[in-house]
Amino acid sequence: MNDDTLRDLKKAIDEGFRAFTRTYGDPIEAFFSPLQSFLISAERFMTQTPWPIILLLVAVIAWLASRSWKIVIGCVLTLLALGYFGMWEDTMKTISMIFVCTVLAIAFGIPIGIAMARWDRLRATINPILDVMQTMPSFVYLIPVVMLLGIGRVPGLIAVVIYAIPPVIRLTDLGIRLVDKDVLEAADAFGSSAWQRLVNVQMPLALPTIMAGINQTIMMCLSMVVIAAMIGVQGLGQPVLKAIANQYFTLGVFNGLAIVGIAAIFDRVSQAYGKRLQKHLEVTHGN
Structure with a gap:
């Protein structure tokens, strides 16, 4: 040519x-206007709720997920440190963004993963698309989204979800496929329908693997925060961009460490929850 x-x-x-x-x-x-309303509501809740209530809420969620006082104390101390260094509001905006992105990734990713596990032809079609999504430079996602929707929260949100959704799709597919065939045969012998087998057998046994996918999706959402700040997503990413543009070393380092702190909170809590699920299912399955 x-x-x-x-x-x-x-x-x-x-x-x-x-x-x-x-x-x-x-x-x-x-x-996409309902999506914008959801994001604005989440952001408003996180930024306008008094900080002691947010700390209590995070501590309760961390405890329910992990049953570990070490993780609870670590989460609370991390958030207190971020507040002490004047990054509370940006942190809350980032957490609300990650929360909405994760909810959307789960809502779309898990059904796609289930469908891939059930139909090999669909899996063969979607796998190359996921390969492209995972290898495409993250900046490229911004181009079509900005051309369609302009600059703002929603374009950034969509770009983040597209970038972060492959792990939850792949690991949902993998988790369901790894369910023991003997267990499925036993479910069939008891007269379970395809839906009952999925809901009562496959999904519970695949849940630890799915949780690993959700964990990876959250980490990828956080890695996209700074890039999404280029198109108007508020939070910890914008001070990092400002630091790069103006060579503010401490501003960049502090906000970068804040992103690391949030990542550590999400990672420890979700991993601990996945391990608890694994132990619970092993005991249940063993009995």
């Missing part, structure tokens, strides 16, 4: 995408 043909092809694709954006941009934006 010569240079002129390639240039014409690129020009035609770009113009086609711009025409699509002009025609369907407003309806697509209206379609």
Whole structure:
């Protein structure tokens, strides 16, 4: 293909995408307005709730998930340190963003993973798409989303979800496929329907693997925070970008460490919950 043909092809694709954006941009934006309301509500709750209540809420969630006082104390001390260094509001905005992204990734990723586990042809179709999604540079996700929806929270949210969803899809598929065939045969012998077998047997036994996928998705959401800040996502990413632009060393390091702190909280709590599930299921399965 010569240079002129390639240039014409690129020009035609770009113009086609711009025409699509002009025609369907407003309806697509209206379609995502409930998502914006959800994100704004979550952000408002996290930023306007008094900090002692947020600390108590985090401590309760950490305890229910891990049953470990070490993890609870670690979570509370990390958040207190972030508040002490004046990063509380940005931290709350980032946590609300990660929460909404994780909810969306779970809501879409787990059903797709279940469908892939049930139909090999669908798995063969989706796997190459997931490969592309996981190897595509994260900046590239921003281009079509910004062209469609402009700058703001929702475009950033969509870009983060697209970037972070592959692990939960893959590990849901893997977890269901790894369920022991003897257990499935026993469920069939008791007259379970396909739905009952999925809900009562496959999903509970696959849950630790699915939790590992959710953990990886949360980590990938956090890794995308700084990049999403480029298109208007508020939180800890924006001070990092400001630090890069103005060479503010301490600002960049402190906010970078804050992101690490949030990642540690999410990681320890979700991993501890996954391990508890594994032990519980081993005892149940053993009995």
